[in-house]
Amino acid sequence: xxxxxxxxxxxxxxxxxxxxxxxxxxxxxxxxxxxxxxxxxxxxxxxxxxxxxxxxxxxxxxxxxxxxxxxxxxxxxxxxxxxxxxxxxxxxxxxxxxxxxxxxxxxxxxxxx
Numbered sequence: 001x002x003x004x005x006x007x008x009x010x011x012x013x014x015x016x017x018x019x020x021x022x023x024x025x026x027x028x029x030x031x032x033x034x035x036x037x038x039x040x041x042x043x044x045x046x047x048x049x050x051x052x053x054x055x056x057x058x059x060x061x062x063x064x065x066x067x068x069x070x071x072x073x074x075x076x077x078x079x080x081x082x083x084x085x086x087x088x089x090x091x092x093x094x095x096x097x098x099x100x101x102x103x104x105x106x107x108x109x110x111x112x113x
Contacts, residue, residue: 058099081108
């Protein structure tokens with residue numbers, strides 16, 4: 001959807017040119033996932049913290065590590081391992097759950113599985 005510019009066209013048609021410019025920057029940075037999260041937070045700020053269709057909760061993340069993640073969950077775990085998850089946290093109005101924030105600060109170099 002982002003690659004086909006459907007969201008950009010929708011934003012332009014609704015007069016949201018500033019947001020459309022942000023979209024262009026995010027896609028140029030090869031991070032459409034972060035842009036989509038920004039888009040959702042902007043237009044549905046009350047939505048729960050979820051990525052790739054998975055709620056990111058203190059219960060779910062350890063379960064993914066314990067039980068073996070699927071493809072979407074592995075992408076989320078990669079965000080934790082790289083520290084990039086903190087860019088998503090910055091978009092949450094009340095910040096992340098403290099336990100989720102602690103996972104982001106964990107030493108992912110160790111084998112946590």
